[in-house]
Amino acid sequence: MFICNNFNLLTFTFYLKYFIAINMTIVPFIYFYINFIQAIKQKRKGIKFTKYFIIDRLKSFFYVMTIFILSLIIHNTLNTKENVCYLYASPNTYQVYKESYQKLASKNIENDIKSKYLENILTNNENVAIESLENKINQNQIEENNQVDNFLHETDTNQLNRIYVIDGVFFYPRYIYKNRNTYSGIYCPSNPLNEGFNNPYGYNNYFYTRLSKFIEEAKKNGYKITISNQGCRSYSTQINYYNTMTPGRAASPGISFHGFGIASDLEFYNNNGSPCEYGRTDSSCPAMGWAHQNAERFGLTFPLLHASYKEDWHIEPINKQQY
Numbered sequence: 001m002f003i004c005n006n007f008n009l010l011t012f013t014f015y016l017k018y019f020i021a022i023n024m025t026i027v028p029f030i031y032f033y034i035n036f037i038q039a040i041k042q043k044r045k046g047i048k049f050t051k052y053f054i055i056d057r058l059k060s061f062f063y064v065m066t067i068f069i070l071s072l073i074i075h076n077t078l079n080t081k082e083n084v085c086y087l088y089a090s091p092n093t094y095q096v097y098k099e100s101y102q103k104l105a106s107k108n109i110e111n112d113i114k115s116k117y118l119e120n121i122l123t124n125n126e127n128v129a130i131e132s133l134e135n136k137i138n139q140n141q142i143e144e145n146n147q148v149d150n151f152l153h154e155t156d157t158n159q160l161n162r163i164y165v166i167d168g169v170f171f172y173p174r175y176i177y178k179n180r181n182t183y184s185g186i187y188c189p190s191n192p193l194n195e196g197f198n199n200p201y202g203y204n205n206y207f208y209t210r211l212s213k214f215i216e217e218a219k220k221n222g223y224k225i226t227i228s229n230q231g232c233r234s235y236s237t238q239i240n241y242y243n244t245m246t247p248g249r250a251a252s253p254g255i256s257f258h259g260f261g262i263a264s265d266l267e268f269y270n271n272n273g274s275p276c277e278y279g280r281t282d283s284s285c286p287a288m289g290w291a292h293q294n295a296e297r298f299g300l301t302f303p304l305l306h307a308s309y310k311e312d313w314h315i316e317p318i319n320k321q322q323y
Contacts, residue, residue, distance in 0.1 A: 010097060013086050023071035031064045151299040154206045160196055161187045161232060163204050163260050168299065170204065170262050174322040175255050184259025185235030192231070201231025204261040207317055211264060214298040223287035224269035233258035249309050257316055266291065266313045280312075288312060
């Protein structure tokens with residue numbers, strides 16, 4: 001479909017359409033009206049219709065019909081669903097389109113989104129388009145005001161719990177069998193706040209910062225989400241999970257990101273304050289739906305949404321790499 005997202009083009013098409021309409025309706029009407037009046041006058045005066053009078057009338061009739069036929073051909077050629085500009089041009093649509101176009105011109109909205117709203121107006125959805133346009137502009141302004149940084153500035157080479165961060169990338173040790181120094185959960189802090197951590201749970205500092213911003217933004221949007229107080233899961237705890245849970249459900253001891261403090265299990269809540277039940281979906285649990293949709297903005301991801309054992313609560317940093 002041809003998208004009419006240029007105001008000058010619409011203006012030209014709008015006046016072209018009505019120029020063609022005049023040629024197809026008003027011009028023939030004026031011609032027949034004038035000749036009808038002249039014929040009456042001729043008859044009242046008792047003047048006979050000479051062949052010159054009739055030929056003169058036929059010549060003008062030929063010109064008028066030529067204009068009418070050409071206009072009709074042009075109209076039928078342009079009046080198709082592929083030519084949205086011409087098909088839906090009307091005074092009301094033109095005015096609504098003009099107002100919306102002027103609003104969009106000063107807004108930082110992607111061009112394809114602008115085109116869709118302008119297209120909606122032309123396809124006779126004026127009220128919906130205007131309302132959606134305002135909502136989109138407001139939402140865009142909110143996102144601009146609450147834009148989260150890209151985290152590329154994060155750098156911490158202190159290796160808290162064997163994790164260090166450079167340019168926003170979380171580096172964790174490569175697992176080596178029988179080398180306990182590479183195992184996750186071995187170096188969990190016993191007193192995080194006294195050991196350089198910015199939280200009492202043992203989460204990596206930058207991961208916790210991302211989580212905090214994420215949770216706060218959810219709260220502003222009316223959603224309650226909480227993080228696990230098990231910020232760093234010990235190696236012995238992971239062994240217990242691995243031995244007692246269904247095979248494949250828990251990660252092998254030593255490789256879980258929970259043991260490095262860069263993973264968390266979230267709890268999502270309904271509007272009435274109760275936890276969303278197991279088996280929930282993004283639509284039945286709006287807080288979780290919001291989390292899945294917005295995590296990436298905060299440098300976070302839900303990597304197990306499509307795993308054989310789906311975990312819609314498990315969250316990690318997006319950018320991780322072994323060393």
